[in-house]
Amino acid sequence: MSTSDxxxxxxxALITGISGQDGSYLSEFxxxxxxxxxxxxxxASSFNTSRIxxxxxxxxxxxxxxxxxxxxxxxxxxxxxxxxxxxKPTEIYNLAAQSHVKVSFDLSEYTAEVDAVGTLRLLDAIRxxxxxxxxxxxxxxxxxxxxxxxxxxxxxxxxxxxRSPYACAKLYAYWxxxxxxxxxNMFACNGILFNHESPRRGETFVTRKITREVxxxxxxLSSSLELGNLDSKRDWGHARDYVEAMWLMLQxxxxxxxxxxxxxxxxxxxxxxxxxxxxxxxxxxxxxGLEEVGKEKGxxxxxxxxxxxxxxxxxxxxxxxxxxxxxxxxxxxPKVTFVELVKEMMDADIALMKQNPMA
Ligand code: NDP
Ligand code: GDR
Numbered sequence: 001m002s003t004s005d006x007x008x009x010x011x012x013a014l015i016t017g018i019s020g021q022d023g024s025y026l027s028e029f030x031x032x033x034x035x036x037x038x039x040x041x042x043x044a045s046s047f048n049t050s051r052i053x054x055x056x057x058x059x060x061x062x063x064x065x066x067x068x069x070x071x072x073x074x075x076x077x078x079x080x081x082x083x084x085x086x087x088k089p090t091e092i093y094n095l096a097a098q099s100h101v102k103v104s105f106d107l108s109e110y111t112a113e114v115d116a117v118g119t120l121r122l123l124d125a126i127r128x129x130x131x132x133x134x135x136x137x138x139x140x141x142x143x144x145x146x147x148x149x150x151x152x153x154x155x156x157x158x159x160x161x162x163r164s165p166y167a168c169a170k171l172y173a174y175w176x177x178x179x180x181x182x183x184x185n186m187f188a189c190n191g192i193l194f195n196h197e198s199p200r201r202g203e204t205f206v207t208r209k210i211t212r213e214v215x216x217x218x219x220x221l222s223s224s225l226e227l228g229n230l231d232s233k234r235d236w237g238h239a240r241d242y243v244e245a246m247w248l249m250l251q252x253x254x255x256x257x258x259x260x261x262x263x264x265x266x267x268x269x270x271x272x273x274x275x276x277x278x279x280x281x282x283x284x285x286x287x288x289g290l291e292e293v294g295k296e297k298g299x300x301x302x303x304x305x306x307x308x309x310x311x312x313x314x315x316x317x318x319x320x321x322x323x324x325x326x327x328x329x330x331x332x333x334p335k336v337t338f339v340e341l342v343k344e345m346m347d348a349d350i351a352l353m354k355q356n357p358m359a
Pocket of ligand 2: 142193194204226227310311
């Protein structure tokens with residue numbers, strides 16, 4: 001399939017989930033590459049565009065030159081068809097999702113509607129609008145698909161064993177992308193991305209929760225934080241590095257699926273220690289299970305407590321990705337290390353809390 005024949009020099013991207021962490025970095029990346037960037041945002045009762053507000057010139061009119069927002073929702077097929085027919089994107093990045101694993105146990109049906117059926121709706125909207133022979137499609141797949149891992153490290157051939165309603169919904173999305181690629185010859189790729197973080201990470205994901213709370217402790221605005229499972233291990237990279245990999249996947253000759261990861265794994269406990277290390281505190285652990293606490297070395301003040309409400313009915317204990325295929329095919333490697341990631345997030349949250357202690 002040749003997309004350059006049909007698209008000429010047009011570079012028009014449509015991003016669902018543009019207001020999220022990845023949507024904001026991807027928008028910046030594509031605008032820098034000269035793309036016209038369109039994004040779908042949901043109607044909300046208060047502003048939900050804080051991560052992208054710097055990108056459009058008329059924030060209240062939602063009108064810009066190369067950056068435009070459209071109201072829509074992954075649960076509404078007709079709006080997806082209308083938007084795609086109107087803008088005729090050459091690349092579509094499906095980042096929209098109810099993306100919180102723990103919340104998906106409470107909102108399981110909604111998570112399936114958005115993350116699974118929403119992906120199907122978008123693929124069908126592309127076909128209905130007649131651009132399926134020319135547009136390229138990126139699906140935000142996830143290392144959560146591996147769940148109860150069958151092998152270490154995980155690569156594109158590792159079997160899946162999802163452990164949450166979120167992961168089950170994303171499993172459907174993964175396979176419907178593969179199916180539409182095979183059935184209709186669509187240029188559709190799954191990026192199986194391992195956890196990636198940044199100062200723009202949602203406040204309820206564990207890394208950002210830790211850096212925000214440790215920043216508050218540093219400034220005397222709080223004394224401790226509560227967490228769930230400290231022993232799960234994640235392969236954490238920086239979101240800015242990972243959005244480049246999304247784009248690179250769509251620049252290949254043939255559509256394929258790729259794992260994107262750092263190849264390094266750390267426990268939540270190690271992340272906590274690194275964050276406190278950044279403010280010059282050493283944490284020592286005492287007790288076991290729900291009685292465990294993290295104390296500040298020297299003073300003995302309790303800084304970390306365990307709260308069972310943050311445990312999940314089924315946990316993903318260990319993730320470690322192998323992205324050698326991406327390295328081989330398009331020379332992608334992560335630039336930001338774990339230590340640099342923690343430092344950037346800590347510095348940003350300290351600055352944020354200094355500016356606005358209520359943030
Ligand atoms: P975020 O949670 O930061 O962003 C999710 C985006 O989806 C937001 O823009 C949100 O809008 C939007 N959204 C949610 N529900 C709907 C809906 N019904 N209709 C339209 N838009 C909706 O996620 P990230 O940026 O971190 O992740 C991007 C994608 O990558 C997600 O699909 C996620 O599941 C996946 N992923 C993320 C990884 C990570 O480590 N960050 C790793 C692997 C995969 P609003 O702002 O209004 O809430
Ligand atoms: P994850 O990210 O579930 O991997 O999904 P999250 O940061 O929520 O959890 C990581 C690990 O930390 C443990 N944990 C806690 N998690 C949260 N959120 N809050 C806590 O207080 C806490 N204490 C311990 C969790 O149990 C878990 O083991 C993210 C999302 O971005 C998904 O959308 C994406 O697909 C995957 O990463 C890859």
